[in-house]
Amino acid sequence: xxxxxxxxxxxxxxxxxxxxxxxxxxxxxxxxxxxxxxxxxxxxxxxxxxxxxxxxxxxxxxxxxxxxxxxxxxxxxxxxxxxxxxxxxxxxxxxxxxxxxxxxxxxxxxxxxxxxxxxxxxxxxxxxxxxxxxxxxxxxxxxxxxxxxxxxxxxxxxxxxxxxxxxxxxxxxxxxxxxxxxxxxxxxxxxxxxxxxxxxxxxxxxxxxxxxxxxxxxxxxxxxxxxxx
Amino acid sequence: xxxxxxxxxxxxxxxxxxxxxxxxxxxxxxxxxxxxxxxxxxxxxxxxxxxxxxxxxxxxxxxxxxxxxxxxxxxxxxxxxxxxxxxxxxxxxxxxxxxxxxxxxxxxxxxxxxxxxxxxxxxxxxxxxxxxxxxxxxxxxxxxxxxxxxxxxxxxxxxxxxxxxxxxxxxxxxxxxxxxxxxxxxxxxxxxxxxxxxxxxxxxxxxxxxxxxxxxxxxxxxxxxxxxxxxxxxxxxxxxxxxxxxxxxxxxxxxxxxxxxxxxxxxxxxxxxxxxxxxxxxxxxxxxxxxxxxxxxxxxxxxxxxxxxxxxxxxxxxxxxxxxxxxxxxxxxxxxxxxxxxxxxxxxxxxxxxxxxxxxxxxxxxxxxxxxxxxxxxxxxxxxxxxxxxxxxxxxxxxxxxxxxxxxxxxxxxxxxxxxxxxxxxxxxxxxxxxxxxxxxxxxxxxxxxxxxxxxxxxxxxxxxxxxxxxxxxxxxxxxxxxxxxxxxxxxxxxxxxxxxxxxxxxxxxxxxxxxxxxxxxxxxxxxxxxxxxxxxxxxxxxxxxxxxxxxxxxxxxxxxxxxxxxxxxxxxxxxxxxxxxxxxxxxxxxxxxxxxxxxxxxxxxxxxxxxxxxxxxxxxxxxxxxxxxxxxxxxxxxxxxxxxxxxxxxxxxxxxxxxxxxxxxxxxxxxxxxxxxxxxxxxxxxxxxxxxxxxxxxxxxxxxxxxxxxxxxxxxxxxxxxxxxxxxxxxxxxxxxxxxxxxxxxxxx
Numbered sequence: 001x002x003x004x005x006x007x008x009x010x011x012x013x014x015x016x017x018x019x020x021x022x023x024x025x026x027x028x029x030x031x032x033x034x035x036x037x038x039x040x041x042x043x044x045x046x047x048x049x050x051x052x053x054x055x056x057x058x059x060x061x062x063x064x065x066x067x068x069x070x071x072x073x074x075x076x077x078x079x080x081x082x083x084x085x086x087x088x089x090x091x092x093x094x095x096x097x098x099x100x101x102x103x104x105x106x107x108x109x110x111x112x113x114x115x116x117x118x119x120x121x122x123x124x125x126x127x128x129x130x131x132x133x134x135x136x137x138x139x140x141x142x143x144x145x146x147x148x149x150x151x152x153x154x155x156x157x158x159x160x161x162x163x164x165x166x167x168x169x170x171x172x173x174x175x176x177x178x179x180x181x182x183x184x185x186x187x188x189x190x191x192x193x194x195x196x197x198x199x200x201x202x203x204x205x206x207x208x209x210x211x212x213x214x215x216x217x218x219x220x221x222x223x224x225x226x227x228x229x
Numbered sequence: 230x231x232x233x234x235x236x237x238x239x240x241x242x243x244x245x246x247x248x249x250x251x252x253x254x255x256x257x258x259x260x261x262x263x264x265x266x267x268x269x270x271x272x273x274x275x276x277x278x279x280x281x282x283x284x285x286x287x288x289x290x291x292x293x294x295x296x297x298x299x300x301x302x303x304x305x306x307x308x309x310x311x312x313x314x315x316x317x318x319x320x321x322x323x324x325x326x327x328x329x330x331x332x333x334x335x336x337x338x339x340x341x342x343x344x345x346x347x348x349x350x351x352x353x354x355x356x357x358x359x360x361x362x363x364x365x366x367x368x369x370x371x372x373x374x375x376x377x378x379x380x381x382x383x384x385x386x387x388x389x390x391x392x393x394x395x396x397x398x399x400x401x402x403x404x405x406x407x408x409x410x411x412x413x414x415x416x417x418x419x420x421x422x423x424x425x426x427x428x429x430x431x432x433x434x435x436x437x438x439x440x441x442x443x444x445x446x447x448x449x450x451x452x453x454x455x456x457x458x459x460x461x462x463x464x465x466x467x468x469x470x471x472x473x474x475x476x477x478x479x480x481x482x483x484x485x486x487x488x489x490x491x492x493x494x495x496x497x498x499x500x501x502x503x504x505x506x507x508x509x510x511x512x513x514x515x516x517x518x519x520x521x522x523x524x525x526x527x528x529x530x531x532x533x534x535x536x537x538x539x540x541x542x543x544x545x546x547x548x549x550x551x552x553x554x555x556x557x558x559x560x561x562x563x564x565x566x567x568x569x570x571x572x573x574x575x576x577x578x579x580x581x582x583x584x585x586x587x588x589x590x591x592x593x594x595x596x597x598x599x600x601x602x603x604x605x606x607x608x609x610x611x612x613x614x615x616x617x618x619x620x621x622x623x624x625x626x627x628x629x630x631x632x633x634x635x636x637x638x639x640x641x642x643x644x645x646x647x648x649x650x651x652x653x654x655x656x657x658x659x660x661x662x663x664x665x666x667x668x669x670x671x672x673x674x675x676x677x678x679x680x681x682x683x684x685x686x687x688x689x690x691x692x693x694x695x696x697x698x699x700x701x702x703x704x705x706x707x708x709x710x711x712x713x714x715x716x717x718x719x720x721x722x723x724x725x726x727x728x729x730x731x732x733x734x735x736x737x738x739x740x741x742x743x744x745x746x747x748x749x750x751x752x753x754x755x756x757x758x759x760x761x762x763x764x765x766x767x768x769x770x771x772x773x774x775x776x777x778x779x780x781x782x783x784x785x786x787x788x789x790x791x792x793x794x795x796x797x798x799x800x801x802x803x804x805x806x807x808x809x810x811x812x813x814x815x816x817x818x819x820x821x822x823x824x825x826x827x828x829x830x831x832x833x834x835x836x837x838x839x840x841x842x843x844x845x846x847x848x849x850x851x852x853x854x855x856x857x858x859x860x861x862x863x864x865x866x867x868x869x870x871x872x873x874x875x876x877x878x879x880x881x882x883x884x885x886x887x888x889x890x891x892x893x894x895x896x897x898x899x900x901x902x903x904x905x906x907x908x909x910x911x912x913x914x915x916x917x918x919x920x921x922x923x924x925x926x927x928x929x930x931x932x933x934x935x936x937x938x939x940x941x942x943x944x945x946x947x948x949x950x951x952x953x954x955x956x957x958x959x960x961x962x963x964x965x966x967x968x969x970x971x972x973x974x975x976x977x978x979x
Binding site (some may be wrong): 010015016017018019021022023025026027032033034039043045048049050051052053054055056058060061062063064071091121126128129130131132133134135144174177180181182183184185186213227228 | 385496500852
């Protein structure tokens with residue numbers, strides 16, 4: 001049976017430390033844009049930790065929520081793409097084919113989660129920063145839209161390794177960079193078609209919700225609400 | 230233009246374009262022969278040790294073959310070599326157990342940073358102008374040797390390093406010891422020395438504890454940002470995740486006491502902004518309720534209780550109404566918290582950061598220690614434990630430190646004509662950035678006749694050096710650390726180089742060993758190279774027949790950690806147990822600056838990206854949004870909403886902060902999570918010199934800190950300075966935020 005990749009985010013475990021954000025940059029060759037561009041809202045963070053204040057001093061609380069591409073089953077970004085750069089794979093991923101992308105930015109407009117990022121300029125990597133590039137991930141150039149891929153390069157590597165060793169993929173064989181780095185284990189990745197997988201188990205939690213579910217996007221990321229007594 | 234002219238022109242421009250594309254003329258296309266076996270496209274994972282703080286997390290490095298411009302025999306060329314691509318936590322390492330923090334993830338940029346010092350440098354302009362000329366290693370080492378030989382007496386040598394135990398430290402200490410020079414001076418702004426002293430008094434262990442949160446049912450933290458920047462954050466995050474959701478049916482409760490909500494406090498079930506400097510009083514107030522209601526036996530606290538004045542009498546001075554008056558925490562809340570702590574055990578109290586950096590810091594730590602002892606959690610599951618320590622590498626019983634010799638005493642020496650050192654060595658510390666201005670560290674350094682730095686970057690301190698002998702990056706060298714806490718077994722993290730050096734740099738420990746042998750009177754250190762020293766430490770106490778296997782295993786797994794089955798490997802650090810003759814009574818905290826003239830407490834805090842300033846030069850961390858404010862590339866001043874309204878300050882407005890020590894300007898950020906009488910500012914930005922990414926960016930709150938010290942230990946009380954705030958202008962666009970709003974918009978307003 002085909003895989004259906006998904007993620008569960010336990011907001012009761014997430015401490016907002018930001019390790020996922022830095023890990024994602026390191027894994028996916030995401031450029032830094034510098035202060036001027038960042039001030040124009042062009043900083044690229046495929047995963048971000050949203051924070052929301054609740055209440056007023058001194059009865060104030062804060063909520064962290066890591067947000068990445070929700071890998072929607074009914075993805076608004078896909079239907080608006082004139083070149084099929086944004087498309088659905090048979091494993092349920094919202095893939096982005098950089099070579100097809102002509103930079104209309106329709107997808108970013110359509111996405112309700114603000115998780116697509118546009119290369120407004122050719123990214124700058126003063127030497128020798130470019131030596132850090134992950135050879136498994138393409139380096140994008142100006143005019144291309146990019147986003148979280150669930151670390152598809154890691155998925156493909158694990159699938160290939162399992163095939164080479166003639167064994168099925170085990171739950172936990174694949175860890176995207178964000179989940180790998182997370183100390184509190186707030187991010188859990190896996191196959192939603194495997195009802196025994198950790199991500200499936202967590203997705204059935206009574207604390208589970210989806211972001212902006214009423215829009216009908218059918219996200220594959222489940223958020224487990226912070227528990228309060 | 231006719232056709233002929235057009236072709237001529239394009240031919241010329243085409244040729245010149247082709248010429249320039251050949252690269253700069255000083256880079257001839259030399260291909261070095263690769264000196265390692267690599268399979269193209271196949272990743273290898275090699276162990277290393279994260280250098281970003283003293284937590285000593287183990288990492289594994291993904292190494293893949295690639296082409297790199299390198300320097301070999303002082304000649305540039307291209308070489309096929311293994312290149313580090315990604316750092317991940319070492320799953321076998323007892324501290325971080327496979328995870329990393331953002332600073333650890335970004336640490337790979339230390340190796341590939343475009344402004345790394347690539348070869349030895351000698352100062353060519355005036356001090357501080359940053360003008361240097363390239364010299365050879367032979368010349369650089371000869372210069373250092375001649376300076377050390379020229380010392381009139383050994384005590385004229387001073388060394389400033391970072392803190393944290395390691396074989397590298399042991400080597401420097403032994404170098405100084407054999408030379409007859411004074412001990413090295415470790416410097417760290419956010420030091421935990423007050424806590425170490427308190428733990429020696431209360432528990433007989435002069436170290437920061439490990440918190441076994443994974444089995445706690447209740448945790449109360451006093452100021453300790455233990456999920457963000459304090460102590461061993463990755464180990465503490467791992468344990469915290471388990472405390473919250475790792476046990477079926479049990480969710481540990483977490484309460485935070487601090488006047489400004491930290492990243493850690495943001496996770497608390499209950500957040501209590503007690504007045505700065507009264508955290509210890511609150512802890513004793515909780516203890517009083519437990520004792521009065523006989524929820525816990527008073528003698529359970531033992532020696533930790535005996536260290537507190539009035540403990541045996543039931544802490545009558547800390548009745549809830551008295552504690553409410555001093556801390557601002559209501560009586561009902563104190564009583565409820567005490568009952569919760571006493572009944573939901575194992576419960577643990579954690580103190581760290583700002584409460585220790587008050588004038589009464591030792592008392593505050595002793596108070597929380599006594600609370601922990603009363604809760605019966607010391608050395609118990611779910612409580613606090615003291616990680617056994619590995620023996621120092623150089624075979625000495627203690628690392629060569631002198632607690633009385635600190636940066637502030639050294640600066641005083643440097644400013645006095647007769648005790649001025651003639652040679653100063655800098656290894657990784659940046660005291661010009663971190664020390665309070667009244668210590669006049671920069672003035673003091675300018676008086677020293679000769680300064681040599683081993684750092685990889687020009688920062689506020691090393692820019693004053695006369696000679697720079699750049700270290701390899703941690704991925705290019707043998708590395709090691711002996712973490713003090715975070716695990717329950719003894720750990721010596723250690724690893725061979727993960728890749729070859731990119732530049733014409735040399736590992737500092739090997740340079741020191743080289744220098745030691747070249748002195749007029751050679752120091753006769755027992756090791757030729759640094760890895761020999763590391764090996765001697767790893768195989769100490771192991772039978773010779775097994776030594777090579779043990780060494781190979783240590784190099785493969787990234788260090789050694791004690792095995793309960795073989796306890797002989799572990800040497801627990803012997804602390805002279807300093808029991809005080811009389812119990813400590815509490816003192817009101819004192820603050821620098823008159824409360825009328827300077828109405829606000831200044832709280833400088835370690836930032837997620839910049840930490841204590843030492844990671845501000847990494848572009849990933851500069852652009853990473855701060856967890857609470859989402860600020861990037863910026864510095865900011867956190868102000869309570871009521872205070873902001875009163876002073877007519879809006880988000881982004883420029884405010885001036887002034888203390889008795891100086892003033893700075895920075896954008897304001899109105900934050901609901903800060904007390905009305907507190908002003909908080911992140912440490913990290915405000916470097917005058919620190920690579921293209923951090924130089925001249927933002928302001929440094931440490932420049933406002935007064936030289937007021939903790940009463941009993943003399944440690945810098947960096948949270949005891951008062952400031953005044955004034956709006957001086959509208960927004961200037963320097964405050965860059967990633968998020969558009971502070972609150973979530975409910976569905977109905979969409």
